[in-house]
Amino acid sequence: MIDYDSSAALKLDNRTLRLWLRLLGSTKLIENAIRGRLRESFAITLPRFDVMAQLYRCPTGLRMGELSALLMVTGGNITGIIDQLVEEGLVERIGDDQDRRVYTARLTDAGITAFQGMAGEHRAWIDGLLDGLTEDEQQQLSDLLLKLKDTLHEKFGE
Amino acid sequence: MIDYDSSAALKLDNRTLRLWLRLLGSTKLIENAIRGRLRESFAITLPRFDVMAQLYRCPTGLRMGELSALLMVTGGNITGIIDQLVEEGLVERIGDDQDRRVYTARLTDAGITAFQGMAGEHRAWIDGLLDGLTEDEQQQLSDLLLKLKDTLHEKFGE
Numbered sequence: 001m002i003d004y005d006s007s008a009a010l011k012l013d014n015r016t017l018r019l020w021l022r023l024l025g026s027t028k029l030i031e032n033a034i035r036g037r038l039r040e041s042f043a044i045t046l047p048r049f050d051v052m053a054q055l056y057r058c059p060t061g062l063r064m065g066e067l068s069a070l071l072m073v074t075g076g077n078i079t080g081i082i083d084q085l086v087e088e089g090l091v092e093r094i095g096d097d098q099d100r101r102v103y104t105a106r107l108t109d110a111g112i113t114a115f116q117g118m119a120g121e122h123r124a125w126i127d128g129l130l131d132g133l134t135e136d137e138q139q140q141l142s143d144l145l146l147k148l149k150d151t152l153h154e155k156f157g158e
Numbered sequence: 159m160i161d162y163d164s165s166a167a168l169k170l171d172n173r174t175l176r177l178w179l180r181l182l183g184s185t186k187l188i189e190n191a192i193r194g195r196l197r198e199s200f201a202i203t204l205p206r207f208d209v210m211a212q213l214y215r216c217p218t219g220l221r222m223g224e225l226s227a228l229l230m231v232t233g234g235n236i237t238g239i240i241d242q243l244v245e246e247g248l249v250e251r252i253g254d255d256q257d258r259r260v261y262t263a264r265l266t267d268a269g270i271t272a273f274q275g276m277a278g279e280h281r282a283w284i285d286g287l288l289d290g291l292t293e294d295e296q297q298q299l300s301d302l303l304l305k306l307k308d309t310l311h312e313k314f315g316e
Contacts, residue, residue: 014281014285015293015296015297015300016281016284016285016288016289016296017281017284018300019288019296019299019300019303020188020284020287020288022300022303022304022307023181023184023185023188023299023303024185024188024189025230025303025307026181026303026306026307026310027181027182027185028230029230029307029310029311029314030178030181030182030310031182032230033310033314072183072186072187072190123172123174123175126174126175126178127172127174129178129310129313130174130177130178130306131174131309132305132306132308132309132310132312132313133302133305133306133309135173137302137305138173138174138177139173140298140302141177141181141299141302141303141306142173142176142177142180144291144295144298144299144302145177145180145181145183145184145299146180147290147291147295148184148288148290148291148299149180149183149184149187150290151290151291152184152187152188152191152287152290153187154290155287155290156187156191
């Protein structure tokens with residue numbers, strides 16, 4: 001694979017652009033690895049895993065808008081994933097009496113069990129993918145990313 | 159927006175999982191901001207900008223497989239984007255005499271000019287998005303991400 005950072009034609013005298021490309025590159029490498037393993041081990045797509053992970057973390061359920069915001073993607077695909085999870089009995093819809101177009105999605109007991117079966121393995125994959133850094137480096141990186149994320153949320157007024 | 163890190167129901171005693179979620183979260187926040195600004199300022203999609211950026215960095219052109227690898231996505235969409243760029247005169251296809259199915263895509267002069275017009279602004283956006291970190295912090299983060307990326311490439315044998 002051609003490496004973005006070392007491409008001969010790439011002249012990046014700009015610190016921030018290089019930082020951004022490294023951030024994007026690391027994230028995509030890990031995301032693609034996780035995507036492939038989820039498919040091989042559990043025959044599940046990454047967006048579907050992400051939806052279940054978010055629902056797992058909010059036992060009271062989430063509205064579609066909340067789910068979109070958490071996943072930082074727009075709604076179309078999420079609705080389709082939820083429809084399929086409902087059909088398979090892994091998610092249930094809880095309606096809003098005030099507004100029939102609004103509903104909350106929540107994992108069923110079967111959904112919780114299914115997610116837990118995958119979550120342990122997912123966590124071990126992440127451990128393995130990040131183990132090229134020492135614990136100290138992981139902590140430093142995590143602290144810097146938290147600061148970055150906080151400043152981004154401030155910029156966007158969220 | 160509900161924040162992944164501070165969600166009340168979220169119990170992450172796992173350093174590496176938290177690190178991964180921060181990496182993913184920062185990347186998506188920046189990527190979504192860039193996507194929105196490219197659309198507003200230049201009426202261009204992010205994948206199209208990314209394809210042009212990669213071609214700009216390789217003046218001799220890129221084969222479709224190389225472009226997919228650099229962008230870390232699969233080929234389907236890229237071919238469609240290239241088709242459109244060719245139609246607009248921003249990209250040219252250079253055939254392989256040995257294999258007519260293989261071709262190299264390269265920016266035309268018009269494509270180079272069009273990209274340069276966007277690249278300066280893109281760079282300024284990145285500067286602005288990352289300016290919540292000090293220069294030292296940016297450098298530390300960049301160094302740690304380079305190490306992470308290198309160890310990931312080693313794992314995947316690339």
